[in-house]
Amino acid sequence: MKVETERSGLQQVIENIERVVVGKREEIELSLTALLAKGHVLLEDVPGVGKTMMVRAIARSIGADFKRIQFTPDLLPSDVSGVSIYNQKTQSFEFREGPVMSNVVLADEINRTSPKTQSSLLEALEEGSVTIDGRTRDLEQPFFVMATQNPIEYGGTYPLPEAQLDRFLFKLKMGYPTYEEELSVLKRVEQNHPIQELHEVLSLEDILKMQEQVSSVYVDDAVKQYIISIVNETRTHRDVQLGVSPRGSIALMKASQAFAFLKGREYVVPDDIKHLAPVALSHRIILRSDLQMVEKDGEDVIRDILSTLRVPLAGKEMVQ
């Protein structure tokens, strides 16, 4: 019963966001899944398809404060994490929080900044804390980062190394809206932007509580086997140079727990894995370099594996 009420809460969040972002229910669900799994999302798409709007809508719906960092080539790590300034009045160093010290952070065009600055953010993603002037400061909880990356412009960018891509739970694509969806977008913003009217549906405490509950979602061994067999396939697939690491397996399992929770289930089914594997694993593999020319990406490879891999059934031992 408890799950049900929380589910209805989450359901309201989704509906709330949908008021702002049209026709992106799947992306919204996945983003919330990442939030519940204490993960972060990398959005890879062209500008203007509603990436920012989605993050803001999520932040508003859960009553979180929202910060946006526009990554530019001259951005310094301290611009992200914060800086200590000497206060002459008090004659002491005073810490000025950077934008990362927030619940929901939008890291816009993360590949435009220098690797040094990138890694300062990514450390925050992985550790949940930042170290400034030798002092480690915990970040606020919940902490949810949505980084965006423009796949078209390569000039003057610093593509994220694969090891750092690994820190994101999902890599999502928004895609253009359909004709009807875009029409409805235009109608909605005709007078004033609906984001202004969004109100808080869940509190940050609710989210923290849910994050705790997610880890108690049951994952059967058959599901774990399914995860491992998918991951193993990526390691032996002929198009793949570097397969998914065990960190990827863990991420997929955690994500599936959160997704099952989002769907109001106390257990994970193989469908969750199959649904999440493309977004959770595609940025964790490196394709053979000669394949990048044939417009095949990691997602294609993962879908390829999913469509040929026999899904193991639980409970087989009962029939023998």
Add this chain to the structure above:
Amino acid sequence: MQRTKQTPKIFLMYMIGYLLLMEWLIPLPEVTNTGYVPVFMAAAGFFFLVMFLQFPWWVTLLLTAGGMLFSIHSIFLDETLFSIQWWQALYIEGTTNISYMLEGRWYGMSDMFRSFLFMLLLSIMSYLLYFWIVQARRILFFFLFTVIYIGVMDTFFVYDGTTAVIRVFVLGFILMALLQWDRLVYYYPGAVQSRFVWFRWTMLALFLLACSTAVGLLLPKAEPQWPDPVPFLERTAGIETPAGSGGETVQKIGYGENDEQLGGGFEMDETPVFTASGGDVGYWRGESKNVYTGRGWESNTPERPSPVSGFYDDSVETTQQNVTVQIAQEHAGAFDFAFYPGSLQDIEVPNQNVSLEVDRYTGRASTTAAGEPLAPRRYELTYGYPEFSIEQMQSASTNDPQYIEDYFLGLPDDLPSSIREQADEITSGENNRYDKVRAVERYFNSPEFTYDTSNIAVPEQGEDYVEQFLFDTQRGYCDNFSTSMAVMLRTVGIPTRWVKGFTKGSESQAGENSTVYEVTSANAHSWVEVYFPGTGWVPFEPTRGFSSEFDYSQQENTEENNETPEREEEQQEQQQDTEEEEQQQNQEENDTQAAASSSGMPKWPFIAGGVLVLAALLYVFRFTIIKKGMLLRFRHTKDAASFTRAFYSLLRLLRHAGFDRRDGETLREYGKRMDEWFAVNDMSTLVHEYEKIHYGGRPKKENWDHITAVWAKMVHRIGT
């Protein structure tokens, strides 16, 4: 049976099915004694119509039964339809025949009852074809079996299936194209957006079919790889079928006058021709012929009568013997000449003054009384039984008298050279006429030649009888062997003539120095005589399976001094051969008896048929059977374990029905697909329960009755 919407198209397809079935009936009058085939066809048409209209089952049953009775009435019964006598006649027929059936007296069943059973079969076929075409939309098997049936009919029976097979081909493929379309529509409903698609599909199919049929008709046809599979099969299986089932010329064995066209099989005939009692006899000689035409034997020698046959020169030792011949009742008056062994010296007919005229060239011993030909019923022969000296023959010169060269060396101008080449090869190692003759005779004893009397090929126009036998069929009887030997010897310059008559017949001892010979038509035979200067006409026996009664062993024993060890071996071999040959000759007679005695129906076809029917039934009703078993086994599902087993058996059943879970498909996706297919949502419910139990980690109390009910509902749907 699920009711299907009846459309003109379905009717068309069903009628094509009817036409295919009719192809099964068309050969029947030619291969069996079935008559009234149009009635059966009409009845089948009626059954098809009734089946198509899909009345309630009892109407269908009534109409079908009525159609059967009416057809039977129109064929067999004279009584007024539905009168009391009519019913009585039917009742009597039915009860007697059913009692025959129960007793296994299959041959006792009347034509009427068998017709009734056949009608029953046709009505079942109408149902079966309805099922195949309208319900299952599949016809390949029936189509295939129709083609096979036509093939078998064409190959093994008189029926000529040339046009039938084209008809079946065209009809079958049209039907398959139409049905394929229906199946496509069923599986890919989106494909039927435009009504013209069906038209285009059908037109394309018809066009392709027309093209392939035309090409098939125009293309040159390869000759059959087997000249005729029947003899091959028989030989392989060791079956000796009674002749007469084949499409070849079949004659009855016996002594005939006309030998212009040889070849073809013959039937055994045990009609007695004559009985004889007396001393040793060899073969009974009728007459010989000297002109080989490529197809048979004719005679062109001038008539040169003499009182004795004088086959042998004086140097040949002969023993004078007597034998009394009694012509059988069946052949009284048939022969105005005498059959005689050895060399004829005299004939006496009791109470009649008969003069003997033996033709010098043919050896025909005509009997005349007062200038008119006479066919005596009983006569006594005096003849010389010869003993040929091998040495004399071996050392004989090759200077034949002029008349021998004139008449006994001729060959057709167009005789294939392969015969001469073969003869040269066989005789190349021999340096005298006798050894050459023996070499050729031995050649025919080699295993590649087979003695057989049924289904023997007749040479086609332009084919040579000897060539066909030597190089193609290598199967035949005495005419093949003797003609071939005579012709081959002539090609190497040895004068021969072709002799026909009878073998010795079956012997029985009648007294001290007297043997009784019974000669029947089955003893009719032909052999070869070779001319040796200084000896005369010496008979030889090339036919595999026969030994000449001119066994040369006796004669050779008298010349022991000159014998070489090799020759002795040869003699032994010959003696062994003789035994085998006698067995074979006997067997020939036994076979005809065996064929008669085996008509008491072997049991195995019934057992095999029963097993087949049972297997077919099991196959047809396999889903029903499996489902019944499943429902029985899992009717009390009360815990997770039994539910799991039930669920797995459902998955197996689905897989068996062709709905396998695809690679990469999760249970949920599979369940959804099944539900879409069956237009239910039971499978998803079951999958959900299964997930709860096995992925949920903590089995809970479930509403098992509900789950079992859903499961049973799902099971029921499969295979319907």
